[in-house]
Amino acid sequence: MIEAKNVWKIYGKGEAKTIALKNINLKIEEGEFVMIMGPSGCGKSTLLNILALLDTPTKGEVYYKGRRTSSMSENERAIFRRKISGFIFQQFHLIKTLTALENVELPMMLDERDKSYRRKRAKKLLEMVGLGDRLNHYPHQLSGGQQQRVAIARALANNPKIIFADEPTGNLDSKSGMAVMSILKGLNEKGITIIMVTHEQELTKYASKIIKLRDGEIVEIINK
């Protein structure tokens, strides 16, 4: 479904040049639970952002369902980011001035959906992640684990096929981290492809594929 062919990412020039990714080749099928792992600075987030079409490779190509993403229009890329995929960040990135419910409604705003549909769906998603009693709380009134669950509900708003997650448990204690992982596992069992970055070895039990990076190169791909 997603394929990277000879992908390189080079930041800067001359003395400041960093080769973040070196000739990455990989294939991710629909329904997989992929973990991108490796030491700090090895290129994990760079690779995730490129696969999520948030960034572009310096060289090489990313294909989505056989389609060369570099030949997509900006509008098609925006549709991929808004409707086909959802993104979860380590720092949650919720809008501070909006309630949990309003944060989840936000990605649905650009669609022709009426307010009552948006409200109903946001409520249902927040109930699904166990926050039915926190609908009108603002982010600062929620724990880190609860904020990340709001972020998951928000990522699901437009019914994505793929969830990209960059260290989604990185800011959480182990209990909240496990709650987040069990939600992601449940979504994967419903057919959503999960592609996440983590450095936590104990999370690999959830993965169907582990991509190990070192210094911008794939050193191992483990299919379980």
Ligand SMILES: Nc1ncnc2c1ncn2[C@@H]1O[C@H](COP(=O)(O)OP(=O)(O)OP(=O)(O)O)[C@@H](O)[C@H]1O
């Ligand atoms: N915007 C940028 N400009 C210049 N260099 C960058 C930029 N983003 C990342 N890099 C460099 O590219 C390399 C890979 O960074 P990346 O964030 O992908 O690594 P990572 O494996 O996700 O690291 P961490 O686990 O510490 O988050 C690093 O050497 C980093 O300093």
